[in-house]
Amino acid sequence: MRFTRITIIRIHHPDSDNINEELQYLGHSLGLFSERDKDKSCYRIFVILIKALKTRKQLTSDDIAALTHLSRGTVIHHLTRLMEAGIVTNQKNYYILSVDNMAELVDLVKKNLDKTFTQLQGIAKNIDKKLALE
Numbered sequence: 001m002r003f004t005r006i007t008i009i010r011i012h013h014p015d016s017d018n019i020n021e022e023l024q025y026l027g028h029s030l031g032l033f034s035e036r037d038k039d040k041s042c043y044r045i046f047v048i049l050i051k052a053l054k055t056r057k058q059l060t061s062d063d064i065a066a067l068t069h070l071s072r073g074t075v076i077h078h079l080t081r082l083m084e085a086g087i088v089t090n091q092k093n094y095y096i097l098s099v100d101n102m103a104e105l106v107d108l109v110k111k112n113l114d115k116t117f118t119q120l121q122g123i124a125k126n127i128d129k130k131l132a133l134e
Contacts, residue, residue: 023047026102030109032085042078044068049088049097058094086112 014021024043027033033043048067052059061079065072079095082088086108089098099105 023050026105030085030087032082032087041068041070041074042081044070045075045078046082049082049095050102053097053100058091058096060093061095064095085109 014025027043027046045064045068048064061072061075065075079088087098088095099108
């Protein structure tokens, strides 16, 4: 069984039209960037992957570490989280976004959530049957 981990958080949308604030809002809403990440490591990695997507450049964890000025261990940690969320894939030691644009990213998350809720609904109905609550 393949697990996809994603957390949806409802937060206030930024009032400005600043792309960095909107990217942070998107990432925070999807639970990608936590308050514990004081130096915004995951956000910086996410931005590098978006830029690489635009130029079709493939990046290794070492490339990402050099571009973000983060340790390779920190980069691997965040890349693993992004892969668990289904947002990043690893192809022959190169890391890329799983989608071609941010609208596709939101669609991917929605599709995964819909699938999860459909499965949960089936399990809940089965539990109700077993408990004779139906």
